[in-house]
Amino acid sequence: MEHISEKRYPVSAKDYKLCEEVGEGGSATVYKALCIPLNETVAIKVLDLERCNNDLDDMRREEQTMSLIDHPNVLQAHCSFTTGHSLWVVMPYMGGGSCLHIMKSAYPEGFEEPIIATLLHETLKALVYLHAHGQIHRDVKAGNILIDSNGAVKLADSRVSACMFDTGDRQRSRNTFVGTSCWMAPEVMQQLHGYDFKADIWSFGITALELAHGHASFSNKSPMKVLLMTLQSAPPGLDYERDMRFSKSFKEMVAACLVKDPKKRPTSEKLLKHHFFKHAQLNEYVARTILDGLDPLEERFRVLKAKEANLLVQKKALYEDKEQLSQQEYIKGISAWNFNLEDLKSQAALIQDFDGISNAEDPDMGMKQRHRHNNVELTAERLSHERANHSTAAPSHEDGFSDLHDLESSLPSFAIKPLQALKGCFDVGDDDVDGSSPSWKGTAQTDSEQQVLTKLSANVVNQDGEANEGGNSGRSSSLPRNVVMENKKCFSGPLMPDDNISSKKIVGDENRDFVQPKHQSERNYSGPLLYRQRRETNNLSSAEDLSEGAVVQRKGRFKVTSADLNPKGPTNCYFNSVCGGSSSPSTSSLTAASVLPSLQCILQQNIMQREEILKLIKYVEQSSDKQMESTEAATNDLLQILPASARERELQAQLINLQQSAGNLVEELQRQKMKNTQLERRLNALVYK
Numbered sequence: 001m002e003h004i005s006e007k008r009y010p011v012s013a014k015d016y017k018l019c020e021e022v023g024e025g026g027s028a029t030v031y032k033a034l035c036i037p038l039n040e041t042v043a044i045k046v047l048d049l050e051r052c053n054n055d056l057d058d059m060r061r062e063e064q065t066m067s068l069i070d071h072p073n074v075l076q077a078h079c080s081f082t083t084g085h086s087l088w089v090v091m092p093y094m095g096g097g098s099c100l101h102i103m104k105s106a107y108p109e110g111f112e113e114p115i116i117a118t119l120l121h122e123t124l125k126a127l128v129y130l131h132a133h134g135q136i137h138r139d140v141k142a143g144n145i146l147i148d149s150n151g152a153v154k155l156a157d158s159r160v161s162a163c164m165f166d167t168g169d170r171q172r173s174r175n176t177f178v179g180t181s182c183w184m185a186p187e188v189m190q191q192l193h194g195y196d197f198k199a200d201i202w203s204f205g206i207t208a209l210e211l212a213h214g215h216a217s218f219s220n221k222s223p224m225k226v227l228l229m230t231l232q233s234a235p236p237g238l239d240y241e242r243d244m245r246f247s248k249s250f251k252e253m254v255a256a257c258l259v260k261d262p263k264k265r266p267t268s269e270k271l272l273k274h275h276f277f278k279h280a281q282l283n284e285y286v287a288r289t290i291l292d293g294l295d296p297l298e299e300r301f302r303v304l305k306a307k308e309a310n311l312l313v314q315k316k317a318l319y320e321d322k323e324q325l326s327q328q329e330y331i332k333g334i335s336a337w338n339f340n341l342e343d344l345k346s347q348a349a350l351i352q353d354f355d356g357i358s359n360a361e362d363p364d365m366g367m368k369q370r371h372r373h374n375n376v377e378l379t380a381e382r383l384s385h386e387r388a389n390h391s392t393a394a395p396s397h398e399d400g401f402s403d404l405h406d407l408e409s410s411l412p413s414f415a416i417k418p419l420q421a422l423k424g425c426f427d428v429g430d431d432d433v434d435g436s437s438p439s440w441k442g443t444a445q446t447d448s449e450q451q452v453l454t455k456l457s458a459n460v461v462n463q464d465g466e467a468n469e470g471g472n473s474g475r476s477s478s479l480p481r482n483v484v485m486e487n488k489k490c491f492s493g494p495l496m497p498d499d500n501i502s503s504k505k506i507v508g509d510e511n512r513d514f515v516q517p518k519h520q521s522e523r524n525y526s527g528p529l530l531y532r533q534r535r536e537t538n539n540l541s542s543a544e545d546l547s548e549g550a551v552v553q554r555k556g557r558f559k560v561t562s563a564d565l566n567p568k569g570p571t572n573c574y575f576n577s578v579c580g581g582s583s584s585p586s587t588s589s590l591t592a593a594s595v596l597p598s599l600q601c602i603l604q605q606n607i608m609q610r611e612e613i614l615k616l617i618k619y620v621e622q623s624s625d626k627q628m629e630s631t632e633a634a635t636n637d638l639l640q641i642l643p644a645s646a647r648e649r650e651l652q653a654q655l656i657n658l659q660q661s662a663g664n665l666v667e668e669l670q671r672q673k674m675k676n677t678q679l680e681r682r683l684n685a686l687v688y689k
């Protein structure tokens with residue numbers, strides 16, 4: 001084992017001469033420097049204490065922990081001290097730079113397998129050491145795998161690593177949220193039950209993909225999207241077709257790391273025995289293969305920085321939207337995003353605004369955006385189909401995640417608030433991370449994934465303020481287009497007595513009543529405009545035929561069935577939407593096209609209600625007429641015999657009142673009818689515009 005020399009490094013800034021910048025991190029700049037008394041080249045990481053949120057004591061403690069680490073594959077700090085508003089961490093100078101920088105400079109498509117095997121083998125040895133010493137690194141990525149000029153590989157940035165020894169509880173899971181999104185394990189993102197050293201194994205798997213492709217999976221995505229993709233989708237992996245140049249054992253090793261259930265991931269020690277690492281070479285091979293011919297680190301960094309600054313300017317001009325800007329964090333090499341609520345809110349806002357923004361980096365996305373405009377109604381169908389497809393189809397695009405574009409791009413048409421969806425994602429139960437859940441491995445979608453998706457889709461629907469009813473929403477894998485989600489009834493106003501707002505619905509066979517479950521008829525379906533894009537109950541597909549009469553009229557996504565118009569008596573409105581209610585939709589999230597069907601529905605519902613009122617009035621008039629006739633007859637008979645009693649006079653007065661009310665109602669209805677007609681004309685004009 002290599003031991004750091006017993007040399008004493010000075011802890012005063014005046015003993016160092018900062019030379020060129022060789023790296024930039026989230027909160028630090030790294031310089032090549034000269035330690036004057038020792039006449040030795042070192043690297044100094046300068047952290048601006050005013051800029052970073054970390055508590056100085058915490059940082060000190062971490063640096064001390066770091067200096068206790070002693071392993072040839074872990075970058076150990078020589079010393080650290082504060083100067084002015086900065087913390088200086090003095091480290092060995094790694095002349096090759098980070099794997100990320102090397103790839104950016106010379107291997108944009110990633111390294112060859114023997115190099116990858118060697119780099120990963122050395123990194124894994126560092127992880128075995130850290131884990132054995134109760135440490136989780138929490139930031140394993142190509143940017144933290146450094147190479148010195150001899151080809152020695154060291155895992156850097158233990159600054160963020162968590163010491164598990166402080167309470168003596170080695171297996172204690174962490175609940176803090178530090179790290180880097182693309183490399184972050186799902187359980188870290190979920191923040192539910194904490195996480196342990198297996199989180200490093202996930203990051204190690206993502207790093208393997210990064211070294212193979214030249215970039216990490218989702219590296220061009222916003223943190224929000226990375227989060228959604230990591231949680232919802234099948235794990236990334238080496239693709240059969242795209243990654244043909246890589247061996248089966250490499251693919252297997254990556255697949256073993258990228259299992260969503262941390263319990264099913266191997267420990268670092270076990271992973272080290274994987275036959276993939278038999279291909280690992282010596283340091284000298286690394287130096288000879290990838291460092292030979294490279295410019296000095298400071299020179300490469302200068303060129304890269306200039307290139308990236310240029311790129312940023314171009315991108316800034318191209319995309320004013322913040323999502324693109326957030327991607328620049330990655331381009332700049334800064335990857336330690338903080339997942340605080342505000343970040344997520346702004347990301348969520350961006351996704352909402354995404355509609356209509358073309359994505360030059362992803363032409364498919366642009367296509368899909370356009371397609372979505374033309375096909376708003378398909379969204380939920382696609383959501384569920386894609387879930388279904390995802391579970392069966394082998395990933396055919398980069399990292400097997402391209403379908404997620406569809407899923408995500410479909411979200412805004414529901415006026416989804418991704419933050420809420422995200423909360424839904426986080427709000428997963430114990431089973432979600434339970435080892436008893438079906439294997440995450442392969443492409444089959446597990447219950448946990450399905451749950452997350454179900455929650456997501458439930459949230460999609462819930463955007464309009466209606467509670468998600470029961471657990472029947474998410475599993476349907478097909479959602480016929482143009483199908484009315486009319487299982488919910490709308491009962492607006494006290495027009496019909498309870499018995500009439502019956503739990504019955506006349507079905508095709510008029511002699512047969514379809515009894516709605518009691519709870520359904522009791523539910524209050526008042527609510528704002530609701531685009532119900534999913535089947536409400538599991539039985540809907542079969543119930544559609546049973547519970548609906550023939551369609552007699554279609555209004556956009558809604559239809560009127562013969563059941564609705566059944567003349568047998570007062571009927572219910574079978575439009576699920578717009579049944580009164582106080583809340584109104586968020587106007588910012590509505591487009592004219594999306595509102596029209598609902599307007600049509602309101603109007604249709606109005607017409608239906610008017611008809612109901614008329615029927616009821618007629619019914620009242622008829623029965624009151626009959627009653628009047630019989631009362632009059634009886635009264636006349638009685639008058640001939642006896643003088644009218646007080647009770648009879650009261651009855652007569654009531655009947656007259658009733659008739660007057662009915663008359664008033666008819667007048668009111670006439671006025672409403674005129675207004676409706678005007679509205680209908682305006683709406684039709686809008687529809688045919």
Ligand SMILES: Nc1ncnc2c1ncn2[C@@H]1O[C@H](COP(=O)(O)OP(=O)(O)OP(=O)(O)O)[C@@H](O)[C@H]1O
Pocket residue numbers: 022023024025026027028029030043045091092093094095097098100101139143144146156157333334335336
């Ligand atoms: N000892 C070193 N020798 C040479 N280059 C270094 C050394 N330490 C870091 N670097 C370079 O500086 C870059 C930034 O280092 P830092 O540790 O801050 O990176 P980071 O992990 O990306 O930061 P963060 O995770 O905070 O964004 C590294 O990616 C690497 O290229």
